[in-house]
Amino acid sequence: MSSNALITMRDIKKVFYTDEVETHALSGIHVDISQGEYVAISGPSGCGKSTLLSILGLLDSPTGGEYVLNGTPVQSLDANQRARIRNREIGFIFQAFNLIGDLSVFENVELPLTYRDNMNKGERRDRAMEALERVGMAHRVKHFPGQLSGGQQQRVAVARALVGKPSILLADEPTGNLDSKNGEAVMTLLDELHKSGSTICMVTHDMRYAEFAARKIFMFDGRVVDEETLHRLRTEEDQRLRQSLAIA
Amino acid sequence: MKSLLMGFQHEIKHSLRQLRRRFGYALLTIAVLACGLGATMYVLVAINALILRPLPFPAAERIVSIGDRSPENPGRLNGLPSQDFLDLRKELKSYEHLGAYYEATINLADDTEAQRYEGIFVAGALFEMLGEQALLGRPLNEADDRPGAVPLVVISESVWRDRFGADPDIIGRSLRMNAQPATIIGVMPSPFAFPRQSQVWTTARFVDGAHEDSQFWGQIVGRLKPEVSTDAAAAELVSVYERLKAQRMDLRRNLDGGLMPMAKAFINSNTRAILFIMLITAFSVLLLACANVANLQLGSLAARSREFAVRAAIGAGRGRIIVGVLSESLILAAVATLVALLIADAAGGWTGDYFARAEDSPGYWFTFQVDARVTLMAAAVALLTTMLSGLIPALRASGMALTRALNDSGQSGEGRFSRVGKGLIVGQIALSCLLLIGAGMTWRGLQARASFDLGIDAAPSSLLTARAAIFNEQFPEAADKERFFAAVTEKLRADSNVVAATAAEALPGWTAGGDDVIVEGQADPEATLEVFKSSVDDHFAETYGIPVLSGRFFDSRDQQASQAVAVVDQRFVDHYWQGQDPLNRRIKLDPEDPTSQWVTIVGVVRPLQLEDVDDDPQPTVLLPMRQSPVRFASIAVRTLGPPMAFAPRMAEIVREVNADTPIYWVRTLEQVLRLDGAGDRFLALVFGIFGLVGLLLSSAGLYGVLAQSVTRRTREIGVRRAIGAETGQVARHVAAGAARLVLIGMVVGLGLGVPWAKMLSSNALRMTSFDPLVFALVAISILASAFIAVLIPARRAIRIDPMQALRYE
Numbered sequence A: 001m002s003s004n005a006l007i008t009m010r011d012i013k014k015v016f017y018t019d020e021v022e023t024h025a026l027s028g029i030h031v032d033i034s035q036g037e038y039v040a041i042s043g044p045s046g047c048g049k050s051t052l053l054s055i056l057g058l059l060d061s062p063t064g065g066e067y068v069l070n071g072t073p074v075q076s077l078d079a080n081q082r083a084r085i086r087n088r089e090i091g092f093i094f095q096a097f098n099l100i101g102d103l104s105v106f107e108n109v110e111l112p113l114t115y116r117d118n119m120n121k122g123e124r125r126d127r128a129m130e131a132l133e134r135v136g137m138a139h140r141v142k143h144f145p146g147q148l149s150g151g152q153q154q155r156v157a158v159a160r161a162l163v164g165k166p167s168i169l170l171a172d173e174p175t176g177n178l179d180s181k182n183g184e185a186v187m188t189l190l191d192e193l194h195k196s197g198s199t200i201c202m203v204t205h206d207m208r209y210a211e212f213a214a215r216k217i218f219m220f221d222g223r224v225v226d227e228e229t230l231h232r233l234r235t236e237e238d239q240r241l242r243q244s245l246a247i248a
Numbered sequence B: 001m002k003s004l005l006m007g008f009q010h011e012i013k014h015s016l017r018q019l020r021r022r023f024g025y026a027l028l029t030i031a032v033l034a035c036g037l038g039a040t041m042y043v044l045v046a047i048n049a050l051i052l053r054p055l056p057f058p059a060a061e062r063i064v065s066i067g068d069r070s071p072e073n074p075g076r077l078n079g080l081p082s083q084d085f086l087d088l089r090k091e092l093k094s095y096e097h098l099g100a101y102y103e104a105t106i107n108l109a110d111d112t113e114a115q116r117y118e119g120i121f122v123a124g125a126l127f128e129m130l131g132e133q134a135l136l137g138r139p140l141n142e143a144d145d146r147p148g149a150v151p152l153v154v155i156s157e158s159v160w161r162d163r164f165g166a167d168p169d170i171i172g173r174s175l176r177m178n179a180q181p182a183t184i185i186g187v188m189p190s191p192f193a194f195p196r197q198s199q200v201w202t203t204a205r206f207v208d209g210a211h212e213d214s215q216f217w218g219q220i221v222g223r224l225k226p227e228v229s230t231d232a233a234a235a236e237l238v239s240v241y242e243r244l245k246a247q248r249m250d251l252r253r254n255l256d257g258g259l260m261p262m263a264k265a266f267i268n269s270n271t272r273a274i275l276f277i278m279l280i281t282a283f284s285v286l287l288l289a290c291a292n293v294a295n296l297q298l299g300s301l302a303a304r305s306r307e308f309a310v311r312a313a314i315g316a317g318r319g320r321i322i323v324g325v326l327s328e329s330l331i332l333a334a335v336a337t338l339v340a341l342l343i344a345d346a347a348g349g350w351t352g353d354y355f356a357r358a359e360d361s362p363g364y365w366f367t368f369q370v371d372a373r374v375t376l377m378a379a380a381v382a383l384l385t386t387m388l389s390g391l392i393p394a395l396r397a398s399g400m401a402l403t404r405a406l407n408d409s410g411q412s413g414e415g416r417f418s419r420v421g422k423g424l425i426v427g428q429i430a431l432s433c434l435l436l437i438g439a440g441m442t443w444r445g446l447q448a449r450a451s452f453d454l455g456i457d458a459a460p461s462s463l464l465t466a467r468a469a470i471f472n473e474q475f476p477e478a479a480d481k482e483r484f485f486a487a488v489t490e491k492l493r494a495d496s497n498v499v500a501a502t503a504a505e506a507l508p509g510w511t512a513g514g515d516d517v518i519v520e521g522q523a524d525p526e527a528t529l530e531v532f533k534s535s536v537d538d539h540f541a542e543t544y545g546i547p548v549l550s551g552r553f554f555d556s557r558d559q560q561a562s563q564a565v566a567v568v569d570q571r572f573v574d575h576y577w578q579g580q581d582p583l584n585r586r587i588k589l590d591p592e593d594p595t596s597q598w599v600t601i602v603g604v605v606r607p608l609q610l611e612d613v614d615d616d617p618q619p620t621v622l623l624p625m626r627q628s629p630v631r632f633a634s635i636a637v638r639t640l641g642p643p644m645a646f647a648p649r650m651a652e653i654v655r656e657v658n659a660d661t662p663i664y665w666v667r668t669l670e671q672v673l674r675l676d677g678a679g680d681r682f683l684a685l686v687f688g689i690f691g692l693v694g695l696l697l698s699s700a701g702l703y704g705v706l707a708q709s710v711t712r713r714t715r716e717i718g719v720r721r722a723i724g725a726e727t728g729q730v731a732r733h734v735a736a737g738a739a740r741l742v743l744i745g746m747v748v749g750l751g752l753g754v755p756w757a758k759m760l761s762s763n764a765l766r767m768t769s770f771d772p773l774v775f776a777l778v779a780i781s782i783l784a785s786a787f788i789a790v791l792i793p794a795r796r797a798i799r800i801d802p803m804q805a806l807r808y809e
């Protein structure tokens, strides 16, 4: 374990129980992420990327394993303690942007800060404007999300993720809802943020975008694998699929 | 036109299918609308019965009442002396029929029993005007009514059945009517009971030129000739009455002849005002229900936005979509109206029974039923309801159809959508404030009545009271009258169950006499004071528990021939002699009567309220019965056991003293006071129900909107959780939205409540116009119900998983 490890995950497991079916979404994940890293998690659809990200982001709890974030073991925290950590340590960027339609661009970006007790209005405004400047959306503060393009919305969402000065940015398929031009713009933005010191962990199934990251983690069927293994497993699976089709 | 009709038919079919699929929603909507419509229909039933439906007599629009116009209440006519009827009949030329009547209990006695009935003494052509045929024999007619003639009696069908066993040979039967020989000439069919709940009618036999004291005061009614307008008849009456007044100033000095349609005279302006207030109130409930349903429908339409988008995409125009949504509202309103009519009919029947039981029926012909006119009004109200509840959702749906067809993001529009809903919530809260203020004020009125101090210490529940009336024919001398009541009370006191017994003209809290008074040596000899007065026996103070503050009460010193004396209450003393000794001062009642004499004050009692609680308190003068005997008196006894159990014994004792004098109105004083408050209690009940329904609807509305909004915003709340909102912050976020709406609604509602309360209190409901307690309680109830309404959606909101933010469908 390196001394500047921001995230340490040991043997993380996640089982979903639905309608008497057990889904092993994660089966023993070991991941360390250090300060300042830019990590891309990729793998085929359904392999557990989002599940892993949601556990990383304290949106969900693992069914087993150990997770230490910024020196704090997080398993035993209650819901409100977890919310406080999400608010301070983590910035989320979602595939569906998830801006709040009733709130203006400025209010959306300011929102995470309003959940802090000790921040006055002036400070919130300065931080929100600074974040909007960084993503190049400061000229749209009074707009509502419905009046923006998808690319613009995602940039606002990035600003909202940044505004709390989190230890890590988590992005789940941030380009999934964007065309390639806007997708690349968002990737460039993340790249810039990384260069200026942000820690980023991004989930994508698109290998093109994974190339932006300095470090790539590959997943298959709830496990972390290396690139060759992933390639082999995918080929095998393709063959199995073709065979079963042929038999049928 | 034809295609629009076809379209409408299609939309109705489609809506029916839609509603069948969402049965629970349809049921809820119908229930909510039925609350508002039920309240409205009920008041319409009452208005129809009391005001709109014509009197059930021939040419009813030409029937007028003649009476004394009271200057302080121009919507009312008071009775006139019998001499007025006799004189007016000679002078007035505008009438086909002119009659008069006064209400008095009638005693029918034969060899086996004597019984007291609600009676009417009829003069002139009353029955000719009413045009009612008899079941047996014939009604009274103008020729029957001659002074000195044998009294003729007409009885109601129920008396005929109950008392005379439906004897077919009843006509021509002789019996004693108020101790005089009389003959039964007719039986009137049910439900005839003119004017209210009368059972026996007899000839009045007014004597022309009788002394003022032998005048009977009653109502004069007549049917105008077809060619005479009401205005012309009124003008004739005023000029004739001016002349008559000059002829007999002794009798008519304070009177003023006036006339109004009989329908108006029976339902006076005060009742009309109360009905109007009830209509406003019921309409507020309806508005509230409509706002509620509009909100429900907005929510349900939001869920169907895709359907509208598809309909728009395949070419449905804006109009067609509006018709579609409105047709759904129409179906719901129509079903709710049917339910409401059933509610109104049942409640109307109950209302009729209630006032009949309270012996406060406005007139026998008023039946609170759903009839064709009410049904027609109901249809109009149903259409209005359709528009009120359906138009906003319909317009929203048509707008939604077009935007959604192009843009499926689901983010735009929702803000505006809920803004309409928020406005509706504010309106609902405001309306329920008004409804609760009405409920609170009527309730406070009841409270004021209950805590009203009559000035007696005996518990009303411990006193058995009854009215007895004796006849001049049997007790011609003043002393005879006094002796009768003295004998009765003496016999009562001799019974081992009786603690105290009294007879008095007044029954505290129910009835007393009234008179003008002057005091000896007053500065302005012309200035008179109106007082309540009552002849009482020596045991009045003891029986009712009335403390004597100074001097003495009446006793054996006060004989017919001894010094004329009076006892006054403290209110009287305060009016004239603040702080001075009133004893041995002299006063004169009815100073304009030259035969009136000075009476000396020998005692002072606590302030009394002899008349009913609705009357403004007045100073009170008591006179000894031996010095001013009366024909009518209320007997009251305080008993050892339950007072009502003593009632048969009381009747027996009175019968033992005189067999022709039955007692009637046998009630505990508590029951008397309850009867007196029946109108107030009725209003409090109606307003209470309206208020509760209002509160329920508005909090249900608030709950509905919040619950829908939490459901619709599941993802938003998930996002808030994901970016770090704690549970408290989420709950506060949900509650804050609601709190703002509730506060705005409360400010609006309580603000409007001030003029509303003023309007309520200025219409006879004995309430203070601004009662801070009522306003505070209204605010608390609204806040408490809003809190409950917010609780469940807020709890659901904090349970939303932050994982919702990641979900992408």
Ligand SMILES: Nc1ncnc2c1ncn2[C@@H]1O[C@H](COP(=O)(O)OP(=O)(O)O)[C@@H](O)[C@H]1O
Binding pocket: A016, A017, A018, A023, A024, A025, A044, A045, A046, A047, A048, A049, A050, A051, A052
């Ligand atoms: N809430 C849930 N309940 C049940 N199964 C789930 C749930 N979330 C994810 N899964 C399952 O877990 C596996 C991993 O899902 P996910 O992490 O969303 O994959 P990815 O993001 O890599 O496409 C899938 O098989 C998915 O069906």
Ligand SMILES: [Mg+2]
Binding pocket: A049, A050, A051
């Ligand atoms: Mg995923």
